[in-house]
Amino acid sequence: MPLAAIGDIIHQSPAGVGAFNVIQLEHAGAIVAGAEALGLPVVLQISENCVRYHGALEPIALASLAVARRSEVPVAVHLDHATDRALVEEAVALGLGSVMYDASALPDEDNVRTTADVAAWCHERGVWVEAELGEVGGKDGVHAPGARTKPHEAVDYVARTGVDALAVAVGTSHAMTTKDAVLDLELVAELRAAVPVPLVLHGSSGVPDDVLRDAVRRGMKKINIATHLNKAFTGAVRDYLAHDERVVDPRKYIKSGRDAVAREVTHLLGVLTG
Numbered sequence: 001m002p003l004a005a006i007g008d009i010i011h012q013s014p015a016g017v018g019a020f021n022v023i024q025l026e027h028a029g030a031i032v033a034g035a036e037a038l039g040l041p042v043v044l045q046i047s048e049n050c051v052r053y054h055g056a057l058e059p060i061a062l063a064s065l066a067v068a069r070r071s072e073v074p075v076a077v078h079l080d081h082a083t084d085r086a087l088v089e090e091a092v093a094l095g096l097g098s099v100m101y102d103a104s105a106l107p108d109e110d111n112v113r114t115t116a117d118v119a120a121w122c123h124e125r126g127v128w129v130e131a132e133l134g135e136v137g138g139k140d141g142v143h144a145p146g147a148r149t150k151p152h153e154a155v156d157y158v159a160r161t162g163v164d165a166l167a168v169a170v171g172t173s174h175a176m177t178t179k180d181a182v183l184d185l186e187l188v189a190e191l192r193a194a195v196p197v198p199l200v201l202h203g204s205s206g207v208p209d210d211v212l213r214d215a216v217r218r219g220m221k222k223i224n225i226a227t228h229l230n231k232a233f234t235g236a237v238r239d240y241l242a243h244d245e246r247v248v249d250p251r252k253y254i255k256s257g258r259d260a261v262a263r264e265v266t267h268l269l270g271v272l273t274g
Contacts, residue, residue, distance in 0.1 A: 003065065004074035006098040007128045007164060009041045010198050016216035016272030019043035019200075020265060021080060021226035022060065023050060027233070028067040030258040032075055034265025040273065041074035042265070045224065046096075047081050057087060061094045078130075080224070088118055098128035100167070100200075115161040123162070130200055130222070132167040133157045148187060151194040158197055165222060167200040170215075183211055185218050192219025200224065205231075209271045216272055223272055229261050236260035 010017050020031045022044050035042035044064045051057045061077070068075035079091040079099040088099050101118045103111040111133075119129045133149055149168040158166055168191055171183040191199055198221035204212060205228035212223065240253040247253060 001069070001071055001074065003068050003095070003097065004041060004076045005128070006043055006076035006078055009043065009074055009076055010165070010221055013041065013221075013273075015274075016212075016223050017041065017043060017221060018265065018269045018272055019045050019078065019080075019222050019224045020229060021045045021047055021050065021224070022064055023053070023230065023233075024060070025063050025067070026254055026258040027229065027261060028064045030233075030261035031229075031265050032067055032071045032073070033258075034262040035075070035269060036072050037262070037266045038269050038273075039073060040269050041076075042269070043076045043078050043222070044068060045078045045080040045100075045226075046091075047079075047226070048083060048087060049081070051087065057090055058094060061091065061096060065095055085114075085118060088122070092122065092125055092127050097126070098130070098164075100130040100132070102132050104132040112157065112160050115163065119162045119164075128164045129162075130165040130167060131157075131161060131163040132202070133169075148184065149191065151187075151190050154191055154195045158195060163197065165198045165200050166195060167202050167224075168195075170201070183207060183215055185211075185214055188215055188218040188220055198222060204228075212268075213271050213274055223268075225268060228268075229264055232260040232264045233257035 022028045028044055031042060031044055046060055046064060050060060054060045064077045068077050076098060077096050079096050081100055081102045082088050083102050088101055091099055101115055103114045115131045122129045133154055147169040154166060154168060170187050199219055200222040201215060201220045202224045204223045204225045236256040237253050240256040
């Protein structure tokens with residue numbers, strides 16, 4: 001199937017769209033397999049941290065693009081949380097059709113200026129741009145968990161930057177390993193009514209299923225999940241190795257992790273579309 005455009009996936013989906021972070025090739029294959037089990041579109045995300053882990057963007061980006069093109073469902077490949085404009089430009093050159101440019105750590109006016117510049121450059125090349133307003137808790141330990149996005153500021157930010165989607169702070173925190181985040185669902189509804197572009201929920205690993213389902217109903221559209229899948233992958237590998245201490249072939253225990261991720265993606269996509 002041809003590589004999907006993230007904008008088409010988001011605008012054509014009547015429910016929430018799952019966007020899952022890739023760590024290695026096994027994650028990309030598992031995420032797509034999980035989506036294929038339900039016949040639903042999905043987004044593969046490559047973060048700046050993932051690029052740092054691999055030493056370069058090109059190997060993991062080209063592998064993810066190859067997995068996406070062989071999928072039986074629409075798959076978009078997206079650059080997540082890029083703070084380096086050069087990385088954005090490299091991603092576009094490699095064929096990624098969307099990027100999340102993260103200038104949220106900058107002063108407000110610098111955030112607006114740099115994000116608008118990146119968005120204009122990307123739009124000239126047909127690339128979809130997500131940005132962040134209102135620092136989402138947990139990332140690199142610099143964001144306040146209690147941060148909230150004000151609707152009027154979100155409207156102004158979108159108008160001034162021209163971005164295609166906006167990640168907002170409504171109570172989640174990155175890298176949560178427990179599902180006890182408390183979302184401000186009334187704020188989600190207010191933001192949805194005010195903001196003219198799709199809303200993105202970062203830090204969704206910490207949100208209970210019923211709350212995640214309600215957040216989608218209130219207006220969240222793109223749902224980013226990373227830590228929860230890493231937890232499932234690691235847990236499955238740990239269990240496999242604990243039960244077979246003599247195994248030396250990594251394909252055997254890595255497959256258990258890959259299968260666990262696929263199951264979780266299927267489950268989570270069911271939550272987002274239920």
